[in-house]
Amino acid sequence: MLEKIDLKESISKDAFKKQSKELKAELAALQQPIKQQKLPVIILFEGWGAAGKGSLIASLIANFDPRGFKVHSIVPPTALEQRKPFLWRHWLNIPEQGVLSVLDRSWYEEVTVSRLENNVDDNVNLHRMNDINEFERTLTDNGYLILKFFLHISKKEQKKRFELLSDSKSTEWRVTELDWKRNKHYENYCRAFDDMLKHTSTAYAPWHMISSMDRDAATLDVYRIVVDRITDALNQKGEKGTGNALASEKIKPPSFSLVSMPKLSDIELNQTISDEKYKQQLKKLQSQLSELHGKLYAKKIPVVIAYEGWDAAGKGGNIHRVSEALDPRGYEVVPVASPSREEIARHYLWRFWRNLPKDGHIAIFDRSWYGRVMVERVEGFCTEEDWQRAYQEINEFERQLCDWGAIVIKFWLHIDKAEQLKRFNDRQSTPSKQWKITDEDWRNRSKWDEYEVAVNDMLQNTSTDFAPWHIIESQDKKFGRIQTLKIITDTIQNHLK
Amino acid sequence: MLEKIDLKESISKDAFKKQSKELKAELAALQQPIKQQKLPVIILFEGWGAAGKGSLIASLIANFDPRGFKVHSIVPPTALEQRKPFLWRHWLNIPEQGVLSVLDRSWYEEVTVSRLENNVDDNVNLHRMNDINEFERTLTDNGYLILKFFLHISKKEQKKRFELLSDSKSTEWRVTELDWKRNKHYENYCRAFDDMLKHTSTAYAPWHMISSMDRDAATLDVYRIVVDRITDALNQKGEKGTGNALASEKIKPPSFSLVSMPKLSDIELNQTISDEKYKQQLKKLQSQLSELHGKLYAKKIPVVIAYEGWDAAGKGGNIHRVSEALDPRGYEVVPVASPSREEIARHYLWRFWRNLPKDGHIAIFDRSWYGRVMVERVEGFCTEEDWQRAYQEINEFERQLCDWGAIVIKFWLHIDKAEQLKRFNDRQSTPSKQWKITDEDWRNRSKWDEYEVAVNDMLQNTSTDFAPWHIIESQDKKFGRIQTLKIITDTIQNHLK
CATH class of the missing domain: 3.40.50.300 (P-loop containing nucleotide triphosphate hydrolases)
Structure with a gap:
């Protein structure tokens, strides 16, 4: 999927200013109906290191009242978390009704970066991706809205950004050896991401692929998608009183072999x-x-x-x-x-x-x-x-x-x-x-x-x-x-x- | 305080059977009033390694419906817990009204064993003991009942028990090098325990010192104290509708220097x-x-x-x-x-x-x-x-x-x-x-x-x-x-x- 993304788009400062002003107003107006209609929303950001997740999240949430959202940064699991099913910590973080949960990295780390770096068996990985699909399906079926963004930049651009960060005393700590290693093996990560994106882009929780070469253009894309999808979800909820319609078209769930039971x-x-x-x-x-x-x-x-x-x-x-x-x-x-x-x-x-x-x-x-x-x-x-x-x-x-x-x-x-x-x-x-x-x-x-x-x-x-x-x-x-x-x-x- | 404990008492099998039967019935009868009167109870066990905390806890809770208590084993703090105030994890564990919380080790680890083994500064340790007194006082004042047991055995007895455990294949893993080290430096730990016991035995949450040389005698002691103190608390709650009377006689709380504020x-x-x-x-x-x-x-x-x-x-x-x-x-x-x-x-x-x-x-x-x-x-x-x-x-x-x-x-x-x-x-x-x-x-x-x-x-x-x-x-x-x-x-x- 990644190679299909047009990485060239950029946008003039003036156009950005005008469009972002409108979108920001629309975003700000969404929070109240989200609360009133008790819509729980999960917005997650995945993508390359230095693709700008942090600043995108910061500018997105600046439009919301801080009492109505929570930001979660996903870091490697703690010792306790490793003693639980891998989705456990993500289940615990799901928002309550009317609240927006914004994730900086997510459960997808477990089937991409950590898969590669911990040599996770392909079969285990496939199981995990299926678990994730089930997780997202059951959330969606039960009224959750899930927005998934993948921020994409090229290998060359990533290298440039790392160099830029390394050049300044105040930011050099942000680039680690691991980052350089990841840039060097960009193609491997690319394959892992592609694998994951293909398996987990579902009708009820599709991936939104964002070219992050130009920060302004990426910001507008994200704003627009957030406005559209939340508005849709609110309209559907208003009509049906449930978020189920979101999941109308879905992967056929697995069937289980059942043991016969007496009455x-x-x-x-x-x-x-x-x-x-x-x-x-x-x-x-x-x-x-x-x-x-x-x-x-x-x-x-x-x-x-x-x-x-x-x-x-x-x-x-x-x-x-x-x-x-x-x-x-x-x-x-x-x-x-x-x-x-x-x-x-x-x-x-x-x-x-x-x-x-x-x-x-x-x-x-x-x-x-x-x-x-x-x-x-x-x-x-x-x-x-x-x-x-x-x-x-x-x-x-x-x-x-x-x-x-x-x-x-x-x-x-x-x-x-x-x-x-x-x-x-x-x-x-x-x-x-x-x-x-x-x-x-x-x-x-x-x-x-x-x-x-x-x-x-x-x-x-x-x-x-x-x-x-x-x-x-x-x-x-x-x-x-x-x-x-x-x-x-x-x-x-x-x-x- | 430790040297004042008579470590010799033991009890005949027959006497134990008879007395424990009565006490067990009394214990079992307490759970319902605890629930109805919404009394939150904390029972904590501290003491020497191999003093029998585990089996004492097991026999104590066997008298209760498992839906009405929780057992917490206190282990060294996790990485996350170390990033919080030291009482944080203990605050999180306090029981709700009507529930019994039984602690196998407790916040006292931090001012005894972990004080010695992590070379905690005396001044920091004093602060912590004061924090603990404040913690227990505010819980008691707000209706909690706190029972603290210290299980005491002699150095010689501990050594004997370690040897016994080490002699059997199925239990040898239970004795670690650290245990032997602790036995060797028994006197140092003794001083640390004494320090702690002196500082934290308050009128509202006194220490109950239990000679654990004889398991049956210790069990009866603990049963009797649990019955008496819970019964007292329930009676007082019945009379006053609050647990405050428990804390009538207490250490004078610190006074704070206040900044003058306008009306x-x-x-x-x-x-x-x-x-x-x-x-x-x-x-x-x-x-x-x-x-x-x-x-x-x-x-x-x-x-x-x-x-x-x-x-x-x-x-x-x-x-x-x-x-x-x-x-x-x-x-x-x-x-x-x-x-x-x-x-x-x-x-x-x-x-x-x-x-x-x-x-x-x-x-x-x-x-x-x-x-x-x-x-x-x-x-x-x-x-x-x-x-x-x-x-x-x-x-x-x-x-x-x-x-x-x-x-x-x-x-x-x-x-x-x-x-x-x-x-x-x-x-x-x-x-x-x-x-x-x-x-x-x-x-x-x-x-x-x-x-x-x-x-x-x-x-x-x-x-x-x-x-x-x-x-x-x-x-x-x-x-x-x-x-x-x-x-x-x-x-x-x-x-x-």
């Missing part, structure tokens, strides 16, 4: 365990798990466990039996309640990305990202389009976790409606348990049938071979606890082989 | 600037500031700027003129609105600690921690005791920032009541500005006199010599902008000298 109504729920056998097995499995935890830690393998299930199905007690066996310094239980203001203003997966474990650690989610296709669906907190699409998004999310090296284990704790009523009544009549039962539990119970449809759909659509669902018979709580412990230890053991 | 009513608000002079000065000051920003970055000096002022006093435009001059990769504007659910559940300074800049960076707070003594006071969101105490807490906070090396600059943007009315009316009648004016602005305006009292008190009580207030005449917005730019550049220049 909830087909589960007999008749299995039990004797007290004696329970005690004995619990002890054995907990000590196995404890030992396995040490091995996971040593091998730096992360584990993500998601608990879902009917109210009063026994999630708390079940989780407790698992966590008891773990070294408290190596696991975390993440209770998932209704989202906070910060969470609700971002993509629904953001708060789960935020809470991923470090490698070698275990995160146990007490309720999870599946809220999207259960409570959000049933209560109408998102549109049908949203939750329909979420099956795919969730499968992609979990596949990215597995690609990172994680073990993903998912439980549906199952009881029947009569058992739930018994437990609710028991809670209500036992003073020490009353806090466990709220009006909301009764409201949810009244929608049992709707939830059952949603749960069945969820089990059918998201039980992948890399992250299958496990339905746990929890009618006998003790039986359920032994089952989850068995599945967790078996899954980890198989993975360690 | 708002004495400000004449008659200064103006011509358009021509404004343009000329703006350009000059912005270019100075731009250059200074580079120097700050090179010298890794952080800058914290707080903007306060009347509604419509021109904060937004003023901040914009400052931020325009800055490299977007080196500053951040932090807009402060009403706190989110996560923020409201923690100490009121938490969200400002969270948003501190890295060293070499600038953070501009658009409204700030002074909300505590203005809006929270006037609207009754906190008690009189709370906001009265906040002057001291805020001065301590800012002194800690200055100790870290930060430049702290605070502006009160001042206009009179008539000018505010004019600007409100102007906003209301100009379509493009209507979003800027809300019912709340009018409500606040109706309380002008109460706010004026609060602002005058704030200016008198928190204008310290290290972080003085600057009252900016903003009746003429342009005059105000030039003033803030002058003060910022002057302050930075003086600091760099």
Whole structure:
């Protein structure tokens, strides 16, 4: 793609002054509607060293109120960031609704410069580019606007700029040996950039190629594109109340091979365990798990466990039996309640990305990202389009976790409606348990049938071979606890082989 | 203090079983009232290597529902953490209301082990211990319960335990060369611990010294103290609705030398600037500031700027003129609105600690921690005791920032009541500005006199010599902008000298 860019355009000072004045006024006028219509915008800049990213970003944001944007400079990942999936730090930075996020370099560093300089395997790189496409698609589908600029200059021009910077005492520190090396091997970087641009220029997040030979011309190009695309997005949002139209034409998402799951109504729920056998097995499995935890830690393998299930199905007690066996310094239980203001203003997966474990650690989610296709669906907190699409998004999310090296284990704790009523009544009549039962539990119970449809759909659509669902018979709580412990230890053991 | 601990106590298996069973039941029963009464609890463990912190923590938390606590292992600070005040990472970890935070090692590492091993200057160390006392005092005063355990074993016992671990293949990795070195120089560490224990055992957060020679005896001691202190805190909270009583008897807080400030009513608000002079000065000051920003970055000096002022006093435009001059990769504007659910559940300074800049960076707070003594006071969101105490807490906070090396600059943007009315009316009648004016602005305006009292008190009580207030005449917005730019550049220049 790079060779097709006309690197010659330049512009007269007068023309620049006149055009930039108009565009600046248009840019300044955009911020209020962005805020009012709650549009989250990501503008990222990639390109050659000395292509002028810094000054372009400075002049772009000078048009905005500093309270409405954030600038992020992407530097090499920290030690902690290296212990997370490569998109983790980028997920954490996504803006909230109504805010502009401007990125000086981005996740594309990982599939271009750092690919070359760290000799990343081609196959890994391809995976990463696909992950990026999925990341941008799910953001766009969920209302984000993503603008990607690539600033291009020629090898000769880059060399000239480096020389100019090196000539002055006050700027010579800005040119490093690495910069010179990169200029020398310009052609290699060119190929890596081309590769990346081809793979990641999508209908929902196309690359805008900017000739940066003339700074003024580049500035006008960027201004114009920013004005046009934000205006379009605002108009579409106004019409549809969603940003989805932006992603109308898109790469076909991957399909996943699914494990067939029974319907909830087909589960007999008749299995039990004797007290004696329970005690004995619990002890054995907990000590196995404890030992396995040490091995996971040593091998730096992360584990993500998601608990879902009917109210009063026994999630708390079940989780407790698992966590008891773990070294408290190596696991975390993440209770998932209704989202906070910060969470609700971002993509629904953001708060789960935020809470991923470090490698070698275990995160146990007490309720999870599946809220999207259960409570959000049933209560109408998102549109049908949203939750329909979420099956795919969730499968992609979990596949990215597995690609990172994680073990993903998912439980549906199952009881029947009569058992739930018994437990609710028991809670209500036992003073020490009353806090466990709220009006909301009764409201949810009244929608049992709707939830059952949603749960069945969820089990059918998201039980992948890399992250299958496990339905746990929890009618006998003790039986359920032994089952989850068995599945967790078996899954980890198989993975360690 | 260490030599006074009786290291001999041990306990029979039977006695342990019986007593621990009772205590475990008491512990388990505490979690619900902790949650209901929204008590935030910090339990930290310090002590010798191999004293049994890990297993003690494991057995303590086995009594709690894992959704109600978090365990934090404190390891040496990361590169990012080293670029923040030393208490930063500990502030970020404070629990929300109703949650138990269990710390395996803590901020005390910084004034004991890391003091010795990094040759920290005695004076710096003394400062840090005082900072810790202030940190714990302000947490306690604001309703937190802090339990501090020191696990003590003798040099001989430690050596024995290291040898035992080294003898087994599966545990030998747990004993490092550093551990042996620490055992060898046990006496030095003893002195450092003693120093720390003496300085930081306060009435509001006393140290509990535990003989850890016998694990069972230590476990019972810890259980008993946890039960007693949490029960006490819950009772006091029940009575008073606040945790303050815990801190009734305390070290006298430092007093600060204050800069005398005029009353708002004495400000004449008659200064103006011509358009021509404004343009000329703006350009000059912005270019100075731009250059200074580079120097700050090179010298890794952080800058914290707080903007306060009347509604419509021109904060937004003023901040914009400052931020325009800055490299977007080196500053951040932090807009402060009403706190989110996560923020409201923690100490009121938490969200400002969270948003501190890295060293070499600038953070501009658009409204700030002074909300505590203005809006929270006037609207009754906190008690009189709370906001009265906040002057001291805020001065301590800012002194800690200055100790870290930060430049702290605070502006009160001042206009009179008539000018505010004019600007409100102007906003209301100009379509493009209507979003800027809300019912709340009018409500606040109706309380002008109460706010004026609060602002005058704030200016008198928190204008310290290290972080003085600057009252900016903003009746003429342009005059105000030039003033803030002058003060910022002057302050930075003086600091760099």
